[in-house]
Amino acid sequence: MKKLLTGNEAVARGAYESGVTLAAAYPGTPSTEILENVSKYKEIYSEWSPNEKVALEVAIGGSIAGARTLAAMKHVGINVAADPLFTFAYTGVNGGCIIISADDPGMHSSQNEQDNRYYAKAAKLAMLEPSDSQETKDFVKEGYRISEEYNIPVLLRLTTRICHSKGLVEESNRESVEIKQYEKNIPKYVATPANGRKLHIDLEDRLIKLEEYSNNTHLNTIEWNDKKIGVISSGVAYQYAKEVFGENASFLKLGFTFPLPKEKIKNFASEVEKLYVIEELEPFLETEIKAMGIKVIGKEYIPLTGELNPDIIRESLLNKKVEKINRNEEMIIGRPPTMCAGCPHRGLFYELSKKKNVVVTGDIGCYTLGSAPPLSTMDTCICMGSSISAGHGFNKACEVNGVDKKVVGVIGDSTFFHSGITGLIDIVYNKGNSVTIILDNRITGMTGHQENPGTGYTLMGEEAPQIDITKLCESIGVKDIKTVNPLDLSETKKAIEESLKLDVPSVIITKYPCVLKKSTQEEIEDYGLDRKACVVESTECRKCKMCLKSGCPAISFEQDKGSIIDENMCVGCDVCLQICPFDVIKKVGE
Amino acid sequence: MNKVKNVLLVGVGGQGIILASKILSAGLISAGYDVKMSEVHGMAQRGGSVTTQIRYGSKVYSPIIGKGQADVIVAFEQMEAARWIDYLRPEGKIIVNDYKIPSAPILIGEREYPKNILDDLKSKANVSLVKGFKLAKELGNVRTQNIIMIGALIEFIDIDGVEWNEILKENIKEKHVDLNIEALTMGKGLLD
Numbered sequence: 207m208k209k210l211l212t213g214n215e216a217v218a219r220g221a222y223e224s225g226v227t228l229a230a231a232y233p234g235t236p237s238t239e240i241l242e243n244v245s246k247y248k249e250i251y252s253e254w255s256p257n258e259k260v261a262l263e264v265a266i267g268g269s270i271a272g273a274r275t276l277a278a279m280k281h282v283g284i285n286v287a288a289d290p291l292f293t294f295a296y297t298g299v300n301g302g303c304i305i306i307s308a309d310d311p312g313m314h315s316s317q318n319e320q321d322n323r324y325y326a327k328a329a330k331l332a333m334l335e336p337s338d339s340q341e342t343k344d345f346v347k348e349g350y351r352i353s354e355e356y357n358i359p360v361l362l363r364l365t366t367r368i369c370h371s372k373g374l375v376e377e378s379n380r381e382s383v384e385i386k387q388y389e390k391n392i393p394k395y396v397a398t399p400a401n402g403r404k405l406h407i408d409l410e411d412r413l414i415k416l417e418e419y420s421n422n423t424h425l426n427t428i429e430w431n432d433k434k435i436g437v438i439s440s441g442v443a444y445q446y447a448k449e450v451f452g453e454n455a456s457f458l459k460l461g462f463t464f465p466l467p468k469e470k471i472k473n474f475a476s477e478v479e480k481l482y483v484i485e486e487l488e489p490f491l492e493t494e495i496k497a498m499g500i501k502v503i504g505k506e507y508i509p510l511t512g513e514l515n516p517d518i519i520r521e522s523l524l525n526k527k528v529e530k531i532n533r534n535e536e537m538i539i540g541r542p543p544t545m546c547a548g549c550p551h552r553g554l555f556y557e558l559s560k561k562k563n564v565v566v567t568g569d570i571g572c573y574t575l576g577s578a579p580p581l582s583t584m585d586t587c588i589c590m591g592s593s594i595s596a597g598h599g600f601n602k603a604c605e606v607n608g609v610d611k612k613v614v615g616v617i618g619d620s621t622f623f624h625s626g627i628t629g630l631i632d633i634v635y636n637k638g639n640s641v642t643i644i645l646d647n648r649i650t651g652m653t654g655h656q657e658n659p660g661t662g663y664t665l666m667g668e669e670a671p672q673i674d675i676t677k678l679c680e681s682i683g684v685k686d687i688k689t690v691n692p693l694d695l696s697e698t699k700k701a702i703e704e705s706l707k708l709d710v711p712s713v714i715i716t717k718y719p720c721v722l723k724k725s726t727q728e729e730i731e732d733y734g735l736d737r738k739a740c741v742v743e744s745t746e747c748r749k750c751k752m753c754l755k756s757g758c759p760a761i762s763f764e765q766d767k768g769s770i771i772d773e774n775m776c777v778g779c780d781v782c783l784q785i786c787p788f789d790v791i792k793k794v795g796e
Numbered sequence: 797m798n799k800v801k802n803v804l805l806v807g808v809g810g811q812g813i814i815l816a817s818k819i820l821s822a823g824l825i826s827a828g829y830d831v832k833m834s835e836v837h838g839m840a841q842r843g844g845s846v847t848t849q850i851r852y853g854s855k856v857y858s859p860i861i862g863k864g865q866a867d868v869i870v871a872f873e874q875m876e877a878a879r880w881i882d883y884l885r886p887e888g889k890i891i892v893n894d895y896k897i898p899s900a901p902i903l904i905g906e907r908e909y910p911k912n913i914l915d916d917l918k919s920k921a922n923v924s925l926v927k928g929f930k931l932a933k934e935l936g937n938v939r940t941q942n943i944i945m946i947g948a949l950i951e952f953i954d955i956d957g958v959e960w961n962e963i964l965k966e967n968i969k970e971k972h973v974d975l976n977i978e979a980l981t982m983g984k985g986l987l988d
Contacts, residue, residue, distance in 0.1 A: 210821055210831060314836070338832070338859070371834040371859035372821065442859070449858040517862025530864030530882050531920050537878035537910040541808065541845045541899040580904055754904045759843055762898060763905040 211375045213368035216339040217306060218243030219375065220346025221276050224302075225383030226250055228268035230261035232624060233653040234280035235315040236369035237308035241278055242656075245665050249380070254656055254665045257590070257624040258283035262290050262305060269303040269359075270395055272386035274350055278306040281322045282589060286625070292329045293397045294359050296405035298412070300386050302353035304346060305331070306362045308369050311486050312513030317570070317589065319511070321488040323363055326464040330409055331361040332416055333464035334425065335441040339373035345461060347381075348425065356416050358409075363463075365486065367442045367513070417465040425461035426470055432456065436478025438471065438491060438502070442514075447484040449516040450524065455482075466494055475500045482523060486514040545575050547760035548777035550647055550718035552581075553692040554616075556756050556781065557699045559583040564612050564706065567597035569626070571618040572651040572720075580757045584616070591625030593617045594642055598633045601640040612706050613640040619675065620650035620658040627678070633711045634683040641705040642713045644675055645692070647720040648729070655723060679713045691733075692716035695784045721777055737778030739794045742769045746790040753782040753791065800853035801953070802861045806880045807872025808897045809844050812942035816870075817848040819946060819967050823958040824852045832859040843900065845876060870949050872928070872942065873897050874913045881921060890921050891948050891987070893928035893941060924948070924987050931982060940979035947983015 211219065217240045221229060229252045231241040245252040255261035258279040265277035279287060284307050291305070307325065310316040326333035334349055336342040342364065349360040393401050420426060435455035439447045444459050451457075458474040460466070475481055475495075483492040483504035492504040507522040508514065520526045545552055555576040558566060568574055568584035569592065577584035586596055597615035604611045617626045622644050630642055650656040657663045659673040679687050686708055688701045698716065705712040718733060719725055725735055742753075747768030753761055760775035761782060771782070773794065783791040803820070807813045817833055824831045829852040836847045849860055863882045869890040871877030877892045884890055892914065901907045917923050926948055928941040935944075943964075950960065964976050 208825070210825060210833065367834065367859060371832060373832050373856075373859065374825070374830060445857040445859065515860055515862050516858050517865070520862075528862065528864040529886055531884055531886055533878060533880075533882045534916050537913050537916055538875065539899055539901055539907050539910065541843065541875075542901075543844045544900045546843075578900075579906075751905060757900070757904065759900060759903055762903045 208374040208376050210372045211339045211343075212239065212370055212372050213336070213339050213342045213364055214239040214370070215243050216342040216375050217278070217346055217362070217364075218247070219377060220343040221304075222247045222250065223343070223378055223380050224274055224347050224350045225381045226274045226276050226350075227385070228252075228265065228273050229276040229278070230255045230264040231278040232256070232258045232261055232283060233650055233656045234283050234308070235653055236310060236364075236366040237278050237280045237283070237306060238653045238656070239369070240306060240308075241665060244276070252665050254658060256659060258287040259289060262287040262294070265303055265305070266290060266294050269299045269301045270297075270388065271300070272388050273301040274383055275301060275303050276306070277303070279308070280316065281307055281309040281320050282316060282318065284322055284325055286590070288325070288329075291325070291331070295330045296397055296402060296409055297395050298357035298409075299353050299359060300388060302350035303359045304349045304353065304362050305359055306364060309363065309365045309487075311365055311367075314366050317587070319487060321490060322361075323463065323490040324488070326361045326363070330413060331464065332356065332358050333361045333363055333462070335363050335461060335463050336368060337441055337444045337459070337461070338368070339371070340375045341461065342368060343375055345425070352419070356412055356419065358412055358416065361464075363441070365442055413465055417468065420462050420465050420467040421469045423462050423467075426467045427459050428470070428474055429457040429459065433477055434479045436474060436481045437484055438474070438481065438495065439484040440491065441486065443484050443486045446514055446516045446519055450519045460491065463491070466491070468498060471495055471498065471500070484508060484519060487511075542578055543575060544578065544757060544759050545572060546721050547758055547775045548721035548779040550692045550716065550721065550779070551576060551645055552756055552758065552779070553695055553698055553781045554643065554645065554716050555581045555583045556785070557695060557702055558614065559755075561702065561706070563610070564614055565597075565600060567593045567600060567613060567615045569593035569615075569617045569621050570652070571621050571645075572647075573616055573618055573645050576616070578757070580755050590621050591617070591629055594626050594629030595632055597640045597642075598629065598636070598638045601638055602636075614643060614702075614706075615640060616643045616645060618651065619644060619646040619648070619660045620656075622675065623659045623673065627682070630679065630684070630711075630713070631682050638711055639709045640711065641702070642711070644713060644715045646675060646715050646717045647723070648717075649720050649723045651720045651722075655720070675715055684711055684713050686710060686712035687715065688713070689715040689717050692718055693779050693781055695781065721779070737780075738796075739773050739776040739778050740771050740780065740783050740791050741773065741794050742771055743790045743792060744768055744770070746788070748788050748790070750787065752787055753785050756781050756785055758782060800851055800856055802866045803850045803949070803953070804847060804861075804866040804869045804880060804883055805850070805872070806845070806847045806869060806876045808876065809846050811846070811872045812939065813846050813848055813872060815967065816942040816946045817850060819943075819963055820850055820949070822963045822967065823950065823955065823960060824850070826963065827955045827958050830854060830856045832856045834859040845879065847880065868949065868953060870945050872945060875899070875910060877917060878910065878913050881917060884921055888922065889924065889952060890917065891924045891926060891945065891952065892917065893926050893945055895929045895941065926983070926986055932979065935975065935979055935982065937975060940976060943976045943979035944983040944986075947980040948986045949983075951984040952987055
């Protein structure tokens with residue numbers, strides 16, 4: 207029976223059907239749902255690793271042990287995992303291994319739009335690029351066969367539009383794949399220089415064989431139609447191209463894109479009059495094809511930035527404008543994402559926003575929204591973990607050059623475990639004095655509530671030891687550690703002020719559960735989560751708009767009425783009640 | 797090759813748009829179509845603009861469409877209707893819930909919720925208005941607005957042989973099924 211599945215669900219199904227027994231990932235949009243769906247299959251051990259490097263290394267270990275394994279991450283996650291990735295191509299696999307890179311053209315939820323197809327070329331991995339959900343599942347299965355037959359890790363490169371679009375998929379049964387026997391093989395698995403040199407030569411041989419496979423595989427297919435126009439394309443760009451040209455062009459559809467099928471490309475190019483390369487983001491295919499001496503038209507018409515779609519192709523290659531209704535810009539006001547009503551980060555950012563001469567280095571998570579108005583409390587955000595280390599660098603640069611600025615780095619609990627801790631070690635070791643604030647909302651918030659080493663549960667739903675952030679910080683030598691309830695503004699303010707006065711590294715842990723998290727009875731009691739909503743005594747509101755500075759989406763303002771709190775949205779975090787200088791915000795019924 | 801139909805659902809996070817798309821897609825599949833559906837949502841779990849695109853026909857390639865391509869838009873919120881109107885085919889139909897949800901710049905008093913959105917839309921497109929909030933409240937649960945809107949849509953796109961009540965049963969918690977069947981039936985009668 208056919209089911210409507212997203213690309214991510216199709217990856218999970220493909221892994222299940224391929225007999226995979228181990229999968230690891232760190233959550234990141236658009237890849238998160240891959241492991242969430244893999245974990246539904248009890249036959250597969252699945253885990254959230256603290257970061258992508260660890261996830262890949264877990265998959266590598268499992269592969270060497272002889273199991274079929276999978277590691278999933280978003281595009282920037284591959285940067286974190288790049289270190290083992292390059293050497294893994296040298297050692298090759300025992301059990302097949304697929305690494306998923308979920309790229310984000312258009313940056314729906316990412317800090318850049320890097321094209322990870324270059325990783326396949328740089329690290330010398332076999333690469334597959336499916337163009338819809340059915341292919342995604344099929345390519346996973348073929349990927350494990352390639353991985354084992356050619357002794358190579360396979361990069362399955364997806365994009366947001368593959369990950370999050372649904373298409374019909376035919377499901378089949380799980381293959382029974384026995385774990386391969388592990389045999390000690392030092393020249394293969396120990397990448398010392400002497401072994402590595404031989405492995406590199408061997409890898410180049412494997413790539414030659416893979417190019418032969420690439421020329422012959424059904425994953426790279428030619429569809430002959432009108433030969434006036436030929437189109438070479440891969441991934442979702444193929445679907446867009448097919449939508450636009452239909453039967454009016456011949457297609458070379460590439461599903462296996464590294465190493466490229468050079469013979470097949472030459473043959474195709476020699477038969478068509480005009481050749482287009484239609485690809486999203488970088489000219490990955492185009493550059494390679496041009497280097498073969500073939501004349502193609504590509505990035506001079508198809509944009510290098512942003513997400514591709516059929517309209518862009520239609521307009522740029524066929525010069526066809528679509529008739530459309532104009533929207534009235536005056537009728538449209540932005541709908542930027544905001545921290546939720548009752549978000550525990552709001553209290554902290556409200557207090558930080560009032561500090562003068564303080565630079566806040568930020569990080570990746572819900573709290574990145576602290577950079578948006580009206581809080582606007584963030585100076586930098588580069589990548590996971592950089593709040594602490596970039597903050598340290600900022601701080602040292604100011605110190606050396608006699609600039610008087612205090613630095614505060616803000617980082618979430620999951621991000622701290624991901625790659626914040628090494629930065630904090632750096633601050634202690636190199637005698638920095640910046641303030642690190644760990645926003646512990648007891649869950650991985652931004653990606654939709656995944657467990658992490660601090661939450662007490664694993665991905666598979668088992669109880670787990672909770673890493674104690676305070677003790678962890680103590681053990682690396684942080685002398686000043688305070689834990690506060692960020693919804694208590696005076697307590698939070700006091701902690702920030704005290705820490706800013708210190709000339710040693712300090713940590714403030716703001717500990718309070720995410721407002722959207724399903725809380726345990728214990729948490730409800732510990733944190734007093736059973737709260738009553740707040741209400742403005744509107745006749746007394748002085749219209750000073752102070753409460754609006756919290757940026758709470760439950761509060762609105764009307765010139766004739768003053769501030770209004772939406773009772774359905776308010777969860778009674780009381781931050782506005784503490785901010786109101788005239789005490790006109792009360793609890794409902796009090 | 798038959799013509800692929802394009803439907804766009806637009807609104808605000810939390811309005812039940814993803815569930816509505818799921819129900820619509822399940823119905824289209826049961827009617828024998830190839831279906832592709834694409835979700836577009838921003839970073840926030842809450843408060844951001846949310847759209848889903850559903851494409852159906854005998855064979856669908858691209859999961860997304862561009863401006864001027866939608867046969868029908870269902871807008872769950874007024875300002876979102878204004879935001880996405882340029883995706884409608886000039887001869888297409890937009891079904892608008894007259895509900896308003898202010899966004900952050902409006903809440904903090906920087907901007908005012910735009911006036912006369914509906915008049916502006918009516919001047920340039922074929923608009924059907926649904927008083928979703930009022931009707932859902934009469935049914936006893938404001939959260940059924942999404943199913944009322946879907947009811948109006950499926951009556952308009954007129955697909956044969958779909959057991960919509962069965963599809964609701966498969967996708968909605970048992971205790972809410974009857975209410976949602978009522979909502980769907982109510983929606984179906986609205987565009988006459």
